[in-house]
Amino acid sequence: MAFFTFNIHTLLYLFLFSFPLFSAATSGVQTHFPPFPKASRFNNGFQRILLSVALGVLTGLTASFLSVLFIRTLLRFLNRTPLLQGPLIFSPKIDADSLQSALLNQTHLLGSSSNPNGKCYKALLANGFTVAVKKLEPIQCGRTEARRRMQQQMAVLGALKHRNVMSLRAYVGEMGSCCLVYDFLPTGSLEDAMRKVRENQLELKWEVRLRIAVGIARGLQFLHFECNPRILHCNLKPSNILLDADFEPRLVDFGLTNLIPDFHTSASLYTAPECLNNSRYTDKSDIYSFGVILRVLLTGRDPIETEQVSSDRGDSSGSGGSLGRWVKQSVEPREALDKSIRGEGMEEEEEEEMVLALRIAGVCTSELAEDRPCSDELLVMLTQLQSF
Template identity: 55%
Template structure:
């Protein structure tokens, strides 16, 4: 299903609800069930200006194991609804919250697999799509988990339909945004790589970037700065999530993964790897 062109403006909220419980919020991620029993996720936005047709058609052509496919899009008056396959495993953000509260455990192998899948999804968007697609809002809540913790990137490129495409400085997405996003008001593939570095940092440390710890002197102001400080002081192992350090895994492999996260979090975009290089770097971890 196609919609006429248009730019989109929205303060995105994410919720799940059955069709019979129509939510009043203008923007929501809904679980909708057809008569046949198929379940989809519907992300809805308000349209403000026209000219999104080409971007939507591009997003609808994306097919990759680690990227959520846009199944359909519908324009209804000034409202745009994007339809995706529903992923029952929830988001990485949900899982990490449960890990922090010790409701579930997540092994290093699983975290490593999630990171590798996210990187492969980015590589597909950046190098295998023509024209390339920038995610523009990569964060744990936009990493959905299939059965077996296979990651699927959600809302790829959708932020480019919303105003400037930059995360709201007051939103959780801003914690994963590269410094240059707000300094130059430009978004490049290296911004997606920076966001990946943040996600890898979360997987390795188990910490939430919004934790008040990072506001204090010990936290150095942010997860990225804290990781760099821990590496420079020779305390990289101390930065690792204690729940995975005791596992029968090669700690040196995890330390190398921290270094990958740190290079992705480089202040200068030119110092960050491409997503293609990133996939190769993660694949090499097992050889150390």
């Protein structure tokens, strides 16, 4: 009990003794507390940590971006199309040596020699297979990447298979020239056939002409909607439509405009008006060209000759070119039809079909591209007309 009492007294003494010191300390003139140096050091250290983390993240992102860029470049380099030496062959009937030998002996010129896109030759291979060789010249494809793009596009064209599209059998690109090899069709082009009709050397009934029109529309529908990416012809005219022995049409010279800068698509009477103004070519531009071709099939007239007559008269406006204006100026639509097929033996239903076809040609040659049908719609109209 004495020890307990002593401890109580001791604690009270220490408490009472320390209280005045505390009061004296707090009653002085200086009442503010000095800053804590430990907190300042803590803030500086925290900022250094944040800066280190930010730099680390930035360095990591930069390294990741450069790594991805390097890998993509490496994969693109490894996966790029190898630049092959010699011809690209797409047909088992053609071998490289025989083709190279035939190209050295191109003597039989086909068609006009004034074609700005090059000349077309008939060539006989060692195995007896006859081909048509179109030599495009000159073309600027000396650079390696340009030649590689050409080779890739030729591989795409060589893989196309359709009864109304001319199959590319081989491609030879050497020494600044480009040779496209196709099957040889002795009937020639639609331009050749219509010239023979005007010279009374060939008779083309309406049934055959309608089948040609439907075949052209089928070929356009294939290029526009079944190819991925879609292919625009950009140079559709009778000389680029070949005919087989049964007068089944096949489109040729498509898919080359964007690939070959020097490919000539001169403003012709088959060119849509929007292409003359701003060179904006679409699938509806191909439809315009088809409309002019359909009028040629129906009237039998050459647009160039009609243009010369219209120029002498001072006519310069109207959709469908001078041929379209001539059709509109006819008193009766039937008067514009080709007289070689408008005989006494022609049935009234066939004549009615031709008049309806003239109206389809008028829609296809509308001044505004949005007013023209697409090739899908065009094919439906023509096939319904065929079964009319």
